[in-house]
Structure formats: structure tokens, C-alpha cells
Amino acid sequence: MLSYLLSRLKYLKLLGQNYKLSQSNSTASKDKDEKSTTSYLSASLKNNLNLFKESLGNNYDVVIREFTINMPKQVDGALIYLTGMTDSKIVNDSILKPLMFESQLDKTTLTSKLDTIEMIRTTMLSVGEVSKSNSINDLVDNCMAGTSILLVDGCTEALLIMTADWKARSVDEPKTESVVRGSREGFIENLLTNTTLLRRKIKNPDLVLESMKIGQRTKTNVCIAYIKGLANPSLIDEIKRRLNNIHTDSILESGYIEQFIEDAPFSIFATVGNTEKPDSVAAKILEGRAAIFVDGTPFVLTVPLLLVENFQTSEDYYSRPYFVSFIRLIRFMAYLISILAPATYVALTTFHQELIPTPLLFSMASAQEGVPFPAIAEAIGMGVIFEILREAGVRLPRPVGQAVSIVGALVIGQSAVTAGLIGAPMVIVVALTAVASFVVPAQTDSGGVLRIVFVALAGFSGGFGIMIGLIGLFIHLTSLRSFGTPFLSPIAPLSVADLKDTFIRAPLWAMITRPSFIGSQDPKRKDFRLKPSPPSEKESQSE
Amino acid sequence: MKSVKKVVALMTTILILSLGTTGCWNRRELPSLGIVMGVGLDKSEDSGKLEVTAQLIKTSELNSGGTGEGGGGGSGGSSAYWNLQNTGESMFATIRGFTHKSSRKLYWPHNQVIIFGRSLAENGVQEYLDFFVRDQETRLEVYMLVAQDKASDILDFQPKLEKIPAVGISELMESQDANSQTCVTQLNEFVTRLMSPTTAPIAPIIKIEGPGAKSELSVEGTAVFKKDKLIGQLTKEETRGLLWAINKVKSGIIDVKCPDCAGTVSLEIIRSKGKITSQIIDSKPSITIEIEEEGNIADQSCDANLVAPDATEKLTKQAEKAILDEVESALKKSQKLKADIFGFGDVFHQRHLKEWTQMKDDWDEIYSNLEVEITVQAKIRRSGTIGRPATPEKEQ
Numbered sequence: 002m003l004s005y006l007l008s009r010l011k012y013l014k015l016l017g018q019n020y021k022l023s024q025s026n027s028t029a030s031k032d033k034d035e036k037s038t039t040s041y042l043s044a045s046l047k048n049n050l051n052l053f054k055e056s057l058g059n060n061y062d063v064v065i066r067e068f069t070i071n072m073p074k075q076v077d078g079a080l081i082y083l084t085g086m087t088d089s090k091i092v093n094d095s096i097l098k099p100l101m102f103e104s105q106l107d108k109t110t111l112t113s114k115l116d117t118i119e120m121i122r123t124t125m126l127s128v129g130e131v132s133k134s135n136s137i138n139d140l141v142d143n144c145m146a147g148t149s150i151l152l153v154d155g156c157t158e159a160l161l162i163m164t165a166d167w168k169a170r171s172v173d174e175p176k177t178e179s180v181v182r183g184s185r186e187g188f189i190e191n192l193l194t195n196t197t198l199l200r201r202k203i204k205n206p207d208l209v210l211e212s213m214k215i216g217q218r219t220k221t222n223v224c225i226a227y228i229k230g231l232a233n234p235s236l237i238d239e240i241k242r243r244l245n246n247i248h249t250d251s252i253l254e255s256g257y258i259e260q261f262i263e264d265a266p267f268s269i270f271a272t273v274g275n276t277e278k279p280d281s282v283a284a285k286i287l288e289g290r291a292a293i294f295v296d297g298t299p300f301v302l303t304v305p306l307l308l309v310e311n312f313q314t315s316e317d318y319y320s321r322p323y324f325v326s327f328i329r330l331i332r333f334m335a336y337l338i339s340i341l342a343p344a345t346y347v348a349l350t351t352f353h354q355e356l357i358p359t360p361l362l363f364s365m366a367s368a369q370e371g372v373p374f375p376a377i378a379e380a381i382g383m384g385v386i387f388e389i390l391r392e393a394g395v396r397l398p399r400p401v402g403q404a405v406s407i408v409g410a411l412v413i414g415q416s417a418v419t420a421g422l423i424g425a426p427m428v429i430v431v432a433l434t435a436v437a438s439f440v441v442p443a444q445t446d447s448g449g450v451l452r453i454v455f456v457a458l459a460g461f462s463g464g465f466g467i468m469i470g471l472i473g474l475f476i477h478l479t480s481l482r483s484f485g486t487p488f489l490s491p492i493a494p495l496s497v498a499d500l501k502d503t504f505i506r507a508p509l510w511a512m513i514t515r516p517s518f519i520g521s522q523d524p525k526r527k528d529f530r531l532k533p534s535p536p537s538e539k540e541s542q543s544e
Numbered sequence: 545m546k547s548v549k550k551v552v553a554l555m556t557t558i559l560i561l562s563l564g565t566t567g568c569w570n571r572r573e574l575p576s577l578g579i580v581m582g583v584g585l586d587k588s589e590d591s592g593k594l595e596v597t598a599q600l601i602k603t604s605e606l607n608s609g610g611t612g613e614g615g616g617g618g619s620g621g622s623s624a625y626w627n628l629q630n631t632g633e634s635m636f637a638t639i640r641g642f643t644h645k646s647s648r649k650l651y652w653p654h655n656q657v658i659i660f661g662r663s664l665a666e667n668g669v670q671e672y673l674d675f676f677v678r679d680q681e682t683r684l685e686v687y688m689l690v691a692q693d694k695a696s697d698i699l700d701f702q703p704k705l706e707k708i709p710a711v712g713i714s715e716l717m718e719s720q721d722a723n724s725q726t727c728v729t730q731l732n733e734f735v736t737r738l739m740s741p742t743t744a745p746i747a748p749i750i751k752i753e754g755p756g757a758k759s760e761l762s763v764e765g766t767a768v769f770k771k772d773k774l775i776g777q778l779t780k781e782e783t784r785g786l787l788w789a790i791n792k793v794k795s796g797i798i799d800v801k802c803p804d805c806a807g808t809v810s811l812e813i814i815r816s817k818g819k820i821t822s823q824i825i826d827s828k829p830s831i832t833i834e835i836e837e838e839g840n841i842a843d844q845s846c847d848a849n850l851v852a853p854d855a856t857e858k859l860t861k862q863a864e865k866a867i868l869d870e871v872e873s874a875l876k877k878s879q880k881l882k883a884d885i886f887g888f889g890d891v892f893h894q895r896h897l898k899e900w901t902q903m904k905d906d907w908d909e910i911y912s913n914l915e916v917e918i919t920v921q922a923k924i925r926r927s928g929t930i931g932r933p934a935t936p937e938k939e940q
Contacts, residue, residue: 267548350574355653355681359711362579362654367606369574376573463571 042135046077046154053081053150056141062086063144070100070153076117077154086147088166095127096149096162118156130163142220169194175277175299177442183319184280192222192296195279199226199292202283207231210294213244221252222296226282231289233520239484240291240304255295255302262304264482269447272483274306281315289521305483305519307490309503311443312336317506326505333504335440338433339448343380344455344467346430350376352463369424377460379423383431384452386413391435490518508532575603578648581625582710584695585672586661593631594664594672596638597696598650599710600626606707624707627700635675652681656714658688658731659695659750665767665774670738673772677735684732687717690767690774692751701752701761713750716763720748724787724796724813725780727766738772742889742907744878745769746786749777768883776881778874785874788867789833789886791818798839798866803858807846811839811863814925822891824899830915831888835867837920841927847935851927863922871918879912888914 042049050065057063066080078100082092100121122131134140135158140150147165172194175187188195196210207229215223223244227237243262252258259273260266276282277299282292285303293302312332317325349357350365357365374382390409394402414432417423438448451474458466481488491499499516501507510531515521584597605624628646632638642650658676660669676682691698703712720726726748737745746766753762766778766786778786787793793816802809815838823830841850841859850859878885889907892900903910 351571354572354574354577354651355683359654359656363601363603363606366574366577366579366601366603370603372575 040137042137042140042152042157042159044155044157046079046152049152049159050079052137053141053152056137057081057144066097068097068101070121071102072117072120079152080149081144081152082149082164083144083147086167087149087164091128091164091166092149096151096164099125099127116156118153118158118160121151121153122160126160126162128162128164132161133158134161135159145220172198178276178278178281178314180278180314180316183316184278186279187277188279188299188301190297190299192224192294195294195299195301196224196226198279199282199286199294202279203228203287208286211241215244215247215258216249216252218250219252223252223258224294224296225291226286226294227291228286228289231287231515231521231523232291233289233522236289236305236484236520237291240293244293252295254298255293255300256298258293258295259302264484268477268481269450270308270478270481270488271443271447272306272481272488274303274310274443275300276303277301278315284315284318288515289519305486306488307483307486307518308478308488309492311441313502313506318509322506322508329504329506332440335437336444336448339438339440340451340455341467342430342434342437343384343452344459344470346427347376347380347456348459348463348467351460365424365426368426371421372424373422375460376427377456379427380431380456380460381453383413383423383427384434384456387431387435388449486518486520491516494518572649572651576648577651578642578646579603579651580655581708582657582659582699582713583655584659584661584691584699585664585669586695587664587667588631591631593633594635594638595629595631595696596635596642597699598628598630598639598642599699599708600628600646600648600650601708602626623702625709627696629696635672636679639675652679653683655682655686656710657717658686659698659713660688660690660747660774661695662691662693662774664695665690665769668772669769669774670772673731673735673738676731684730684735686731687714688729688731688734688747689713689717689750689763690747692749697752698750698761701759703761712761713763716761717748720763721794722796723780724793725784726764727783727787727792737887738769740887740890741904742884742893742911743887744881744883744885745772746885766885768878768881768885770881770883775883776877778877778885781870782874782877785870785872786878786885787818788816788835788837788871789818789820789874791816793818793837797842798863800859800862800866802844802846802848802850803855803862804848805846807844807848809841809845809850809859810843811859811924812842813837813839820886820888820891822888822895824892824896827899828915829892829896829899829903829910830917831886831891833871833886833916833918835871835918835920837863837867837922838925839863839922840925844933847933847938849932849938851931856924860922860924863924864920867920867922868918871920875916875918879914882908882912884911 042052050067053065062083062085064080064082064084066082068078068080070076070078080092080096103125118133122133134143140159140161143161144150147167149162149164151160151162153159169191170189172186172189174185178187186198188198200208200210205228209225209227209229211225213223213225214220225237225240225244240262244258247258247261249257249261255275259271259275262273264272274285276285282301282303286292290303290305293304295302312329317329350369354362369376372379386409390405390413393405397405413423414428418425418428434452438445438452441448455467455470458470460466462469478489479487479493487494490496491503496517498514499518501512502516510527510533513527513529513531514524515526517524578600580598581601582599584599586595586597587593588595602624628642630638630641630645632641639650660672664672676686677684689698698713699709701709703709706712706715717726717728720728727746729745729747734745734747737743746768748763749765749767750761750763752759754760764780764783766783767774768776768778784793784796793813796813798811798813800809800811801807815836817836819834821832821834823832844850849855875886884907888911889904892903
């Protein structure tokens with residue numbers, strides 16, 4: 002069976018190679034085609050327009066506006082743009098209006114020796130971002146991204162006028178990471194807005210936003226953000242290398258990028274982090290990490306990712322440290338509960354009944370009396386039912402979602418116990434597990450898998466099985482790396498100074514250094530002696 | 545790809561191997577367990593064989609209301625326990641014989657009490673204890689008791705506050721610290737004494753007191769064993785005398801006469817320490833028992849002002865006297881029984897090994913005539929929330 006699966010995998014891999022080959026063939030032939038035909042503008046507007054019509058096809062959203070420019074002598078021109086991706090106000094008021102009407106008034110240009118296109122660029126267009134190009138491919142690509150193209154008869158170059166603007170969601174509170182205290186901004190689907198949100202947090206020229214395009218067909222904008230002088234250059238090089246290796250036709254979400262660049266694709270643990278919150282991204286890149294923005298998604302990737310980051314929230318640093326430290330420990334505990342509680346229950350009730358305190362054994366035994374299924378079947382069954390309910394609740398429209406939770410609570414929680422199908426303690430254990438799994442949202446997916454694995458191990462060999470599973474889990478965790486950083490650091494390898502922000506969160510004035518394991522170039526974060534204290538008597542007297 | 549294959553192969557091996565381990569050991573669901581809460585050992589009246597009473601809980605009845613009067617040997621409809629009886633020659637065979645009668649296999653780790661019937665205890669308990677020490681399911685922390693009469697009667701006595709008699713007895717044992725007049729004994733303590741060549745095992749005595757419907761289960765005093773045979777018993781006062789010396793008094797009440805008048809004053813023990821040391825002077829062995837006690841005035845029936853320094857002094861002397869009397873009475877009884885319940889033999893063994901080798905053979909004789917010096921140092925610490933009693937102040 003397994004060998005069959007493996008051969009199947011190999012087959013898929015071969016398929017992939019074939020696909021890559023055929024694709025490179027096709028792109029090569031395409032290049033050849035383009036080279037054989039004219040890929041550059043000619044001097045004739047008519048020819049140029051025909052070329053554009055050919056490559057843009059008869060798309061309904063392409064606008065080709067032909068008009069006459071009233072220069073000293075009348076010149077024919079054409080503006081090509083996509084409606085819906087351009088700001089019609091800029092097109093009308095800042096391009097068409099000056100070219101068609103206001104140029105008449107301007108007689109100073111008469112004597113100019115500049116060629117037509119340069120004259121238009123320098124004297125007539127009141128748009129910030131204008132450039133020139135003569136390659137048809139380049140022009141078409143830019144047009145697809147919302148740039149307007151101005152063609153002028155007799156010129157072998159065209160102007161690219163930045164007019165891109167489209168409807169986007171407004172900056173909103175993120176749905177996945179809600180906070181009580183702290184910024185409520187969340188990223189949106191627009192890359193420019195997202196990088197702006199970050200730039201607003203870090204007003205520093207050292208914040209570098211490097212852009213690239215990934216995906217042959219989608220041509221998705223991807224942007225690497227880091228702070229020059231903090232982020233390790235080898236980390237940035239490695240990110241660029243991995244991003245450049247992505248030869249795929251489409252990038253629709255940052256999850257695509259994540260799965261192409263992660264260190265351990267077979268692990269159930271993610272080694273690339275993601276967040277919707279600009280303040281989280283800012284904090285992470287200020288620690289020396291790098292962020293990867295992808296156009297079209299509010300989820301921004303951060304690397305390297307450590308296990309402990311899943312247990313931290315941005316709010317931890319905004320609240321005072323005492324309660325936060327307690328909550329950190331609670332989060333670690335809740336994660337352990339979410340993966341181990343059903344397994345422990347199964348192990349206790351089927352192997353180690355002697356470990357249950359006698360009064361508790363009484364209530365558990367009487368609740369379990371007459372239940373038809375063995376504990377392991379109950380645990381796995383209830384776990385699956387819970388996942389079904391959760392998934393239904395997530396996917397269904399909100400009004401129906403309520404019906405699902407009522408059915409879940411009544412049928413599973415109440416009736417199944419009353420009917421004697423399931424023991425009440427098992428319902429409690431599953432409910433506790435479910436609630437605990439929501440405490441660490443970033444690890445909900447790994448928790449779900451581990452829970453089932455541990456229940457199976459416990460059902461086969463009790464506490465011994467759980468122990469074997471835990472040892473295996475820790476061996477696996479220590480083997481993981483995220484962009485060169487050990488996944489379990491600062492716990493393994495141990496870095497005592499960095500434990501200040503792991504199980505507890507030290508006061509901000511005590512966290513003087515950046516985490517060393519990320520490899521930041523400037524380890525010192527702030528001054529010593531920042532601890533606030535009342536003014537000493539001497540000082541107040543002198544005042 | 546190669547390493548993935550390796551990992552997959554390894555995982556498969558582990559999974560297949562772990563499949564093989566199922567079923568061949570103790571995987572049991574809760575409803576398949578016959579949970580034993582108490583066990584009573586008696587000598588059968590007809591055949592003289594061993595008669596074992598195992599108290600199982602009826603898990604289905606645990607949550608149904610009412611304590612269910614009268615278990616009636618398992619026939620009572622609403623009681624939460626089932627007393628299962630079997631007779632046999634050996635302990636383990638008798639216990640395994642329960643499988644003929646019980647649909648669920650007996651599960652021992654939660655057993656709370658082992659009760660020996662009197663007639664069985666008089667004939668020796670060692671052969672029956674072996675199972676409880678050797679078996680991996682039984683625990684050494686279980687309470688050991690001796691029934692005044694038959695153990696099966698005790699296990700069938702429905703307590704008023706608990707549903708399960710054995711649980712009632714075990715809770716009763718846990719509350720004995722408050723009087724320190726019962727020698728609460730766990731199996732491991734009993735077996736440790738049994739293993740010593742000289743020290744006599746002890747166990748508390750449990751009996752049904754009072755007539756018919758008004759009867760109550762009561763535990764007090766001490767059963768004294770010689771080797772593994774029951775030979776006598778100590779009263780409540782003698783038991784506390786023993787516990788003073790072996791440093792097991794936790795709390796309790798000492799009643800003394802009021803130094804000024806005819807009333808009674810109750811002193812509550814709050815702290816106590818007992819220490820046994822041995823000396824051999826001119827080849828004559830002797831023992832010193834030192835007892836320190838601290839107490840509070842808990843109750844007084846007269847109107848004397850006991851917080852006055854001289855009254856407290858007198859009271860202290862009387863408390864010391866009372867403790868001394870208790871210890872002496874216990875010593876006298878044990879010397880008469882020739883049972884070394886205090887463990888003096890072990891003290892000599894530890895401190896005077898050379899002399900001990902000569903003494904141990906006729907230890908019984910030495911013990912019954914052993915010179916024991918008892919020193920008691922009592923203190924009265926506090927007098928509760930009031931000083932003198934709530935009576936009009938006497939004019940003097």
C-alpha cells in the first residue's frame with residue numbers, strides 16, 4: 002500500500018517535471034514568436050494601435066481613446082488604459098484635458114527643440130509618475146497593472162502614466178487577531194496600502210521595501226520588507242534566493258509563497274509565520290526578521306518563525322508584564338491540554354485506572370456504565386464530530402452557523418449523554434480540548450493532527466504510548482529549522498538571556514537586547530537604566 | 545526522497561509493531577472492572593476454611609439516590625455495593641474463584657481496607673497477607689483492621705453517611721487523628737512490624753456497637769499480635785499511651801482534674817513528640833521514653849481562673865501525670881502480653897548491636913522485665929478565645 006503511494010508520488014513528481022519542461026518549451030517558443038514579429042513600437046500610430054489591439058484582444062475593459070493633441074501643429078495621439086483599474090479623474094483631468102485643450106494656450110513650447118513625446122512629458126502632464134518605454138510587452142504588462150499608455154503619432158516611444166487605482170476594502174480590524182488593547186488596524190488586499198501601514202509605524206529610510214513579481218500568468222507583486230542594519234544580510238539573500246526559485250504560473254495568496262519557501266514541507270508545524278496586524282509585522286522586523294508582503298491578501302509572512310512566536314501576541318507587549326506572564330504560561334498549558342487531554346483520558350480509563358483518585362473513579366465509572374463504545378472510539382469519534390461542527394461553523398453563512406451550534410450543543414452534548422451513547426466525562430474532555438485549542442490560534446491545525454495521533458497512541462499502549470509520542474514530537478521539533486534558526490530556540494539551543502520573552506514576558510525596560518538567535522546585526526535595543534523610578538529626594542529639592 | 549522513504553518505512557515498522565502490543569496487556573474499559581473497595585477475611589464457621597468477602601461497587605447504582613439500607617450479601621436491590629463471598633484453601637485461589645461468580649474481573653488498586661475476622665487473626669494472618677504484598681494490583685497503603693467478631697458483618701454494615709461500607713471505614717480511619725486513641729495502621733506498617741524479629745504488629749479494632757437498629761460502627765483500641773497471631777488488645781487509653789511513645793499522637797483531648805476545685809479541664813493536644821532511646825549500663829538494658837507535649841485549654845467545667853501562672857503550672861503537672869499514666873498502662877499491658885509493641889527490640893538492635901546478639905534469643909523475658917524510664921514534659925500554650933471562664937469575677 003505504502004509502496005503504491007510512494008510510486009504514485011513519484012508519478013506526480015514526474016508529471017511535474019514534464020509540465021515544467023513543456024512550459025519552458027512553450028515560453029521559449031513564445032519568445033521566439035515575439036522576436037520574429039515586431040516587439041517594438043514603430044513610428045506609425047496606426048500600426049502601433051493595431052499591434053496593441055492584437056495583443057490586448059477584444060477585452061471589454063480595454064479603452065483605446067484616440068484624440069488630437071493641439072500642439073503648435075495638431076498631432077494624433079491615443080490613450081490606452083483599463084477602466085476599473087485606473088482613476089478616471091486622473092485620466093480625464095490630468096491627461097486628456099491638458100493634452101486636448103490647455104496645450105493651445107501654451108505658446109512657450111513653440112520654440113522648444115524637444116521632441117514631441119518629451120515635450121508632452123515635461124510640460125503637459127500633471128501626473129506624478131510618468132516613464133517612457135518602447136517595448137510592446139513592457140507596455141502591455143504595465144497596462145494590465147492599471148497604467149495608462151499614451152501613444153503619439155510619429156514617436157517610437159510611448160509614455161507610461163501611473164493612473165492605477167481601484168476599489169479596495171477599507172483598513173479594518175482584523176478578524177483573526179482581535180485585541181483588547183492596541184492598534185486595531187489590519188492589512189487589506191492592496192499591497193501599497195499594506196506597505197504604507199508598515200511605513201507609518203516605522204518612519205525610517207532604513208526600512209527597505211524591495212519589490213518583485215512572481216507568477217508567469219498572475220504577475221503578482223511581492224515585496225520583501227526589512228530594516229537595513231538590523232536584518233542579517235544572509236537572511237535577506239536566502240529569502241531572495243528562495244523567492245527567485247519560485248517558477249509557477251500563479252500566486253493568489255501568501256500561502257502559495259509560504260508553501261514554496263518553507264523549510265520543512267512535510268512537517269505539521271509551519272516554519273513561516275503570518276499575521277494580519279501591521280504592529281506585529283513592525284515588531285518582528287524590528288527584532289531583525291523580514292516580512293514578505295503579497296499583493297491581494299491581508300496575510301503577511303514573517304521569517305524566521307520560532308515555536309514560541311505562536312504563543313505571543315502583540316498585546317503582550319502593550320499590557321503590563323505580570324498578568325501577561327501568567328497568560329503566557331496559560332497559553333502553553335492550554336496547548337498541551339488541547340493535544341494531550343483526550344489521550345490522557347483514554348490512557349487513564351483503559352490502562353491506568355489505579356491512577357484515578359478513588360472518588361473520581363466512582364463518578365467516572367458510573368458515568369461510563371452502559372456506554373457501548375470503548376474509550377478510544379469515543380475519543381476519536383467525538384474529536385471528528387467536533388472538527389465537523391467547527392468546520393461547519395466556519396464555512397456556513399452566519400445565520401445558519403447558529404443553527405449548527407445549537408444542534409451541536411443539544412444533540413452531541415445533551416442528548417447523546419442522556420441516551421447513553423457517550424459518557425459525560427468524555428464530552429467534558431472534548432469540550433475542554435476544543436476550548437483550549439482556540440487559545441493558540443496559530444497552532445490549531447497542528448494541534449488537531451497531534452490530538453488524533455496521541456489518542457491513537459494512548460489507545461494502543463496507554464501512558465507509554467503518550468510518552469513515545471511526546472519523545473517523537475520533541476525530536477521532530479528540535480530537528481526543525483526556519484531560515485537557519487532552530488525552531489525551538491531559545492529553549493533548544495538554550496539561550497538564557499532570551500528566555501526573557503518566552504515563558505514569561507520581562508518588563509520592557511529589562512528587555513535591552515534583541516533576541517540573539519535571529520541573528521540581528523545590532524543586538525542592543527534600548528538604553529540601560531530605563532527602569533522608571535520616582536525622582537530622588539536630592540533632585541526634587543534642587544527643583 | 546530517499547530520506548522520506550526511510551522515515552515512512554520506520555514509521556510503518558513502529559506502527560505495525562505497536563499493533564502487536566495491543567490486547568496482550570491490561571487494556572480494560574472502565575465498565576469491565578469490578579472495583580474492589582474492601583476485603584474481609586474470615587474463618588468459615590462450617591468448614592474452617594478461609595472465607596473471603598470482597599466488596600465491589602455497583603457503578604450503576606452509585607448515582608441513584610439514597611444510601612440503600614442493608615446490602616444483604618448482595619441481594620439488596622438499591623445498595624451501591626455487592627459483597628461477594630467465596631471460600632477456599634489458599635488466598636489467591638479463593639480470590640480467583642470469584643470469577644465463577646462475578647461477571648467482571650476484580651480490580652484491586654482502589655481497595656481501601658483489609659479486615660481480619662477475630663478467629664482468623666488468632667490463628668495467624670501471614671499466609672493471607674502474602675497476596676496483598678506480592679500482587680502488583682494491590683496497594684500497601686490500604687488500612688488494616690481487626691474485627692471484634694466477623695469481618696463479613698463489618699463489611700455489610702451500611703454506614704449512614706457513605707454509600708459504600710469500605711469507604712465509610714476508610715474515612716473513619718482518616719478521622720482518628722482527632723482522638724489518637726486508635727492505632728491507624730496501613731498494610732506497609734503492619735508488614736514492616738511483621739518482618740521485625742521482635743516488634744509486635746498492631747492493628748485497630750472495629751466492632752458493631754449497640755443493639756439492632758441503633759447500632760453503630762465504632763473503631764477504637766488496638767489489637768496486639770505476637771508474630772502473626774492475635775493475642776490481646778489495648779484499651780483506648782492504653783492505645784494512646786502506645787502512640788505517645790511511638791510519636792504518632794496528632795491531636796486529642798486530655799481530661800484532668802481542676803487544680804483548685806472539683807471540676808474537669810479538657811486540654812487539647814496540639815503538638816507532641818515521642819522519642820525512645822536505649823541504654824545498657826553494667827550489662828543491664830534499659831529504655832528511656834521522652835515525651836514532649838503542647839496543649840491548649842479547650843474546655844473547663846469549673847469557674848477557676850486557670851490562666852493565672854500558678855494554676856497553669858499545676859495544670860501542666862497534671863497533664864504530665866495523665867500522659868505518664870497512659871504510657872505506663874500501655875507498657876504494663878504489653879509486658880504482660882510479652883509483645884514488644886513499642887519496638888524496643890529494634891532500638892537495641894540499632895544502637896547496641898553487640899549486646900543485642902546475646903539478648904535477642906530471650907528477648908521476651910528481658911522485655912517483660914525491662915526497666916523503662918518515662919519522662920513527660922507538657923506545656924500549656926493558649927486558652928482559646930477567652931482567659932478565665934465566663935463567670936462573675938471572684939473577689940479575693
